[in-house]
Amino acid sequence: xxxxxxxxxxxxxxxxxxxxxxxxxxxxxxxxxGDPVADGNQAISFRIYNVATAxxxx
Numbered sequence: 001x002x003x004x005x006x007x008x009x010x011x012x013x014x015x016x017x018x019x020x021x022x023x024x025x026x027x028x029x030x031x032x033x034g035d036p037v038a039d040g041n042q043a044i045s046f047r048i049y050n051v052a053t054a055x056x057x058x
Contacts, residue, residue: 025046029037049055 029042029044031037047057050058
């Protein structure tokens, strides 16, 4: 029983320690009226902030 607990603990710690190196994101691109943007190349910016509102971009 002790060995099983040790093995499970080790597996959990290993799973937690391995964070992903990439971030996948999907969205729906619209104009200011909420209408879909036409197909083609678009320039977008993606930023991550340190807090939900009035934060600084990381």
